[in-house]
Amino acid sequence: EEGTFDLLALGTLKYKSAFKMYARVYNLDPQLANEVTKQIDEYENALKHMEDDETEDDYDIFDYVDKEKYGYLIEGCQKYRGIVDTLKSHPCGTLCYGGDAIEDVGVIMVRSESTGRECFVALQESSTIDEFGYLKQDYLVVDSIGLTYDIYKEIGIEPMTVNELLEVIDGDKATWDIYANGYTMCINQVEKQKTTQKAMKYKPQNISELCQFIAGIRPSFQSMYNVFESRKHFDYGIKAFDDVVQDKYMTSSFLLYQETLMKVLGFAGFPMSETYTIIKAISKKKEYVINGAKEKFIPNFTQAILDTKETNDYNVAEQMSEKVWEIIKSSAQYGFNASHSYCMAIDSVTLAWLKAHYPLEFYKCALQRYTDKGNKDKVVALKKEMMLLGVDLIPVKFGDDNRGFSINKERHIINQTMTSIKNMGRHVADNLYSLKDNKYSKFVDILYDIWRYKCCNKTELDMLIKINYFSDFGNINTLLAKRDMFNWCMFNKSSTTDTKKTIKVADCKDEYVKFVVSKHCAKQSEKQFNGIDNLAIAQELESTIKTIKTDILQELSYEVTYLGYTDKIIPNSPYMAVLNVEKNKYGTPFVTLYSIATGATSTIKMNRVSYESLPLYQGDIIECMLDVKPKRRKITEKAEDGTEKSVWIETGDYETVINNYVVRLETEITN
Secondary structure, three states, X not given: OOOEEEEEEEEEOOHHHHHHHHHHHOOOOHHHHHHHHHHHHHHXXXXXXXXXXXXXXXXXXXXXXXXXXXXXXXXXXXXXXXXXXXXXXXEXXXXXXXXXXXXXXXXXXXXXXXXXXXXXXXXXXXXXXXXXXXXXXXXXXXXXXXXXXXXXXXHOOOOOOHXXXXXXXXXXXXXXXXXXXXXXXXXXXXXXXXXXXXXXXXXXXXXXXXXXXXHHOOHHHHHHXXXXXXXXXXXXXXXXXXXXXXXXXXXOOOOOEHHHHHHHHHHOOOOHHHXXXXXXXXXXXXXXXXXXXXXXXXXXXXHHHHHOOOOXXXXXXHHHHHHHHHHHHHHOOOOEOHHHHHHHHHHHHHXXXXXXXXXXXXXXXXXXXXXXXXXXXXXXXXXXXXXXXXXXXXXOOOOOOOOOOEEEOOOOEEEOOHHHOOOOOOHHHHHHHOOOOOOOOOHXXXXXXXXXOOOOOHHHHHHHXXXXXXXXXXXXXXXXXXXXXXXXXXXXXXXXXXXXXXXEHHHOOXXXXXXXXXXXXXXXXXXXXXXXXXXXXXXXXXXXOOOOOOOHHHHHHHHHHHHOOOOOOOOOOOOEEEEEEEXXXXXXXXXXXXXXXXXXXXXXXXXXXXXXXXXXXXXOEEEEEEEEEEEEEEEEEEOOOOOEEEEEEEEEEEEEEEEEEXXXXXXXXXX
């Protein structure tokens, strides 16, 4: 108890805070400072939403801030970046000390960012604790583990041991096809679009290859990744070095793991207990450690090369050793811990095996888990993927139990839950399920009970009608007309709570309506009907509403707008449904389209000018023209006068771009 405390974390000034300090110190014009701050906001917002396989190094602030206008200001504020402005508890790092940390390490009180309460922390940072020889324990909530246990429980089997898992996945095509075919939703380490695409190209076939892949997708290995992904043999041409690096699992000389570098250092005569310290020192550029290690490494490895008889020339062997040392120095920056990679691979392949062999249980648990978390974007993505794997999702329907996801194994389907519908309140499914035993012959009777028992609001009711929740009582447009008629009978204008007591004669659209209202009122004057029976009027008028056809494109648009997906197909249709629109870190829009003719989805770059003049929204139905254009990227060049400027160059690759499009059917929701 006296040896366990959260570690200390130092809060430092980021670009925005650093620039604000710079602006105050140099008394910048407020209008100028505000403009620069807005652009820095865009940069920092992009960092918040970067992919798991990206780092801050992948983002250049001058992609967001105008370098020509404000570059000197950004350079000026650099000296304030990194200034410590707050002391806080580490979000997951904990000191585990066998003695009295209060006396031996020191403890102070800080305010917790997560709870807002004051708490004690040890006077040790995560970045320096190794140097003091203390043990750090990280406590993390790993969502994939929770999902895995949910699935095992749903199946009704005990979780497998690692050895049992390795046995069942060995040569199991169904498991490894999950990676090859890109069915990677909720599969640890390969879920993001970029890593999914990489997994589909690399196609790991065993646990060793999956470990290597997980280590290889780290951003700092990108210079070597394409060679690794292509499965081409690679070595450094130094036999003594390549022989140490390669083994039956790694037949090329990719330095993916820290342990591989440690093995090379051990081959050069370093005690294994020192090798990890040297690797960490190299990665953190601690020159005094690096220089001392190099003085020992060069002669030792030179002798090792001579011992292998690769060469008898000491100078040649020494040059080889110098080259190996440089390889170690550069590789230490990205070497990944092999045990860490192995654990991630085990988590990943467990979920892949469960998805391949128990898809109903997998998707039911995943859908329920992320619905409960309110992550509706992920729920939509899961629904799209499960349809590709042949697991049907039955739409929500009045009378069914839609309070949670449920499995029907005979039909190989999953029953939908209402809470996964965009902007649908959690209470609605419970309220509507309470009406399931009532017998309704007319739609207005349902509407009356929904109003009377406050089952949902008018927006939620509108959505339910448009996704065919009440399909047993008619098609969408017919039911919308009946709803409008019911509202006219029941409520005063612009209200669904203020019940009508009277109806003006002038408001009755024809003689038959006047006749019906007159039958169900207590008193009638020349200008209005008083003491009306709202429900009786609505019940009688419902039969006057004829069937109004609902266009299939309109149904499809409603599904995409409110459910986020559709499986409707209209052969030979020239139209596309907009599933999603996102902008990359440069502000370029990318639209995910659903081909109404084929059911295929694709994400395509859009012309920014066209998009800004006519924005697209989820649920829009469009007709578009696709252009294939040379791909370009931005680089920085130095001019003759020494100044730098950004220019765009062609990469030699091509990309598909939407330049022109026409919106054939607009969605109702534009935000």
